Amino acid sequence: MKFAVRYIFAAFALIAGATLISCNTLNHAELSKPELFKLEGLFPSVANQSATFDQSIIASPVLDWSQGKPLLIVPASNGIIAALDTKTGTVNWQYRLPSPEGQDVQLVSTPALIGNKLVVVYQCIEKGERISHRVVVIDLIRKQIDESFPALILAAEKWVANGNSTVKFNPSTAFSHSAVKHTIKSGSQLGYVYVSFGSSGDTQPYHGWIFEIDMDAWQKKGAKNAVSNTLVTTPEAECPVTMSYGTQEMICGGGIWTPAGIQIYAAKDDFELLVPTGNGQINLARHDYANTVMRIKPGLKFDSGCDEHQCANFNPANPDIKCLESCKNLFIPRLAAGNTPIKPANKECDNKSFWECLAWMDYDLGGSTPVKVNMNNGRSVIVQAGKDGGAYLIDADHLGIQHDRLQIVEVCGTPTDPCKLGWAGMIVTQPVLTYIDRVPVVVIPTFSPDKTHPAGLVALKIVLENGQPKFKHFWQFPDPANPGSLQSFRTQPSLPVIATLGKQGDPSVWVVDISTKGTVYGVRIKDGVLIAKAEMQGAGRPLSSPVIYDNHIYLASVMPSTNKSMIEAYRIELKD
Numbered sequence: 001m002k003f004a005v006r007y008i009f010a011a012f013a014l015i016a017g018a019t020l021i022s023c024n025t026l027n028h029a030e031l032s033k034p035e036l037f038k039l040e041g042l043f044p045s046v047a048n049q050s051a052t053f054d055q056s057i058i059a060s061p062v063l064d065w066s067q068g069k070p071l072l073i074v075p076a077s078n079g080i081i082a083a084l085d086t087k088t089g090t091v092n093w094q095y096r097l098p099s100p101e102g103q104d105v106q107l108v109s110t111p112a113l114i115g116n117k118l119v120v121v122y123q124c125i126e127k128g129e130r131i132s133h134r135v136v137v138i139d140l141i142r143k144q145i146d147e148s149f150p151a152l153i154l155a156a157e158k159w160v161a162n163g164n165s166t167v168k169f170n171p172s173t174a175f176s177h178s179a180v181k182h183t184i185k186s187g188s189q190l191g192y193v194y195v196s197f198g199s200s201g202d203t204q205p206y207h208g209w210i211f212e213i214d215m216d217a218w219q220k221k222g223a224k225n226a227v228s229n230t231l232v233t234t235p236e237a238e239c240p241v242t243m244s245y246g247t248q249e250m251i252c253g254g255g256i257w258t259p260a261g262i263q264i265y266a267a268k269d270d271f272e273l274l275v276p277t278g279n280g281q282i283n284l285a286r287h288d289y290a291n292t293v294m295r296i297k298p299g300l301k302f303d304s305g306c307d308e309h310q311c312a313n314f315n316p317a318n319p320d321i322k323c324l325e326s327c328k329n330l331f332i333p334r335l336a337a338g339n340t341p342i343k344p345a346n347k348e349c350d351n352k353s354f355w356e357c358l359a360w361m362d363y364d365l366g367g368s369t370p371v372k373v374n375m376n377n378g379r380s381v382i383v384q385a386g387k388d389g390g391a392y393l394i395d396a397d398h399l400g401i402q403h404d405r406l407q408i409v410e411v412c413g414t415p416t417d418p419c420k421l422g423w424a425g426m427i428v429t430q431p432v433l434t435y436i437d438r439v440p441v442v443v444i445p446t447f448s449p450d451k452t453h454p455a456g457l458v459a460l461k462i463v464l465e466n467g468q469p470k471f472k473h474f475w476q477f478p479d480p481a482n483p484g485s486l487q488s489f490r491t492q493p494s495l496p497v498i499a500t501l502g503k504q505g506d507p508s509v510w511v512v513d514i515s516t517k518g519t520v521y522g523v524r525i526k527d528g529v530l531i532a533k534a535e536m537q538g539a540g541r542p543l544s545s546p547v548i549y550d551n552h553i554y555l556a557s558v559m560p561s562t563n564k565s566m567i568e569a570y571r572i573e574l575k576d
Contacts, residue, residue, distance in 0.1 A: 039534035042569040043089035050089025053565040057556040059110040060545035066116040066140035072554055074567060079105030079122060089567060093143045099124045103131060110179035112193055116140045121176045121195045130172050150223040154211055156230040161286040165237040169209055175200035179261030183271055190215035196262055198255025198278055204241050208233030208254040208277050212300050231300040234281045234288045250316055250359045253280020254290030259543040260369040260430035260495060270298050278366030279359045282316045291364050293331040293384055295399055304330040318353050327400035333365060333392055336405035342388055345413040363388035367428035372396055373440045373462055381469050383442050387425025391444060393471055406471045409446035410453045421449035432498045434507045436526050441474060443509045445496050447489045454485035457523055475528030488513050492542040499548045501572060512540035516560055536568055
């Protein structure tokens, strides 16, 4: 997940790179003329100047009703929590997160909203080093820290598989990028919060960590009793890397870093967590689960369910398929029948297996969030996208069964058109789900940092063929036959969101294509038709989730000319 640090600290380089790749020649009219809706700028404008921020807005904004009216909570990366008026963009109130003297705050994870409480995880930095990771609760009515939840400084220590040593949570190499997630548990008043960690730039030693926080215990018994359980994805006391990035050697790692966060779904007896992990070490006997999807129970209880006999002598570079298929609660990616091996143009994978190539190129599963899909026949499947450009269709009852894998965007680069951002992959997102004529459809944003391969939104139907779930290509926007498809979506776009607008109520997907001036698109899902678009004032923000409320769309953005961040708002209006 080298992508994480470069994304966070070099966002402007990504934007500049996207501009360089497109050569500023994209005529958006070429993509097709928008129909049905127009996007009327609300703020910033002459009438509504709105607020700007000195630091980036990396975490996604959150809609709040605690003041009796809609406010947009904006978590700036320097620890400013601002509540903006949704009509004018002006600051209704703001609060600065506390830190020890001489330390700076860095806020990257999207907070969780629990009624009128906002749960925020952030890191304190001194002279460039992360000193601690903290969790606080903000009372949105009082507009300050809720003192009934004493500040929580995260720490953990877990035994390695053989019980001979331990691995400790290391604040300096841990990084909170994933959204904070909340769920209600039977018998609990405030429920549980899950805070996840990966790394910043794959700096070793690092691991994937999850903290389960009991909100009731935190409030009633204090910070010492707040963390009910922890989980580490690669419980290794030593990370003996010889290269700059340990994930290329498949050592330690396994960070949990997808910006949209882990997913929580109802289960028969309670709920379950679906947790995608980044590249690193996978060794079933040592309980190392990098580059997988893990199904974890409440209390952070995990049992891979892999057959010990089938998985004896597990080889991470070339695992036995029967072993992978035996795992009930663990998905390990692999090519499907008929898939072409991944061969980047730089030839760095020519002598590597599929799994070695994923590690070497940083093509992990951990960048994208899974989505669970209920089918009409009563079965459920999971869609997981990978940075390798593949979409994986997984059995939801038995994760080891891979029903399908479809390469939905080609590997970036050619011998004459090298990939500009090879470490970034081609997909980092959260697929969105809807149903068209009772058939499930997922829409997955893709990108390609070259001038050769089309990219954009890819819609896939999930159908039954001979009783088995399969992907069926539905549509792609922009159309690959259109020259604009080689100039748009050259770097990581925003996360997508679904909205139902207009009299007919057709679901549409909305996404921002990042460039010096970003472009917001609305695309009708039933046929892939462009229904709205607008050129933004700023660049937009990669991997930020738009907020759609009351026929308005709110987008995190940045002005490359000033480095000022802001929220851009547009009114979605029907055309005459």
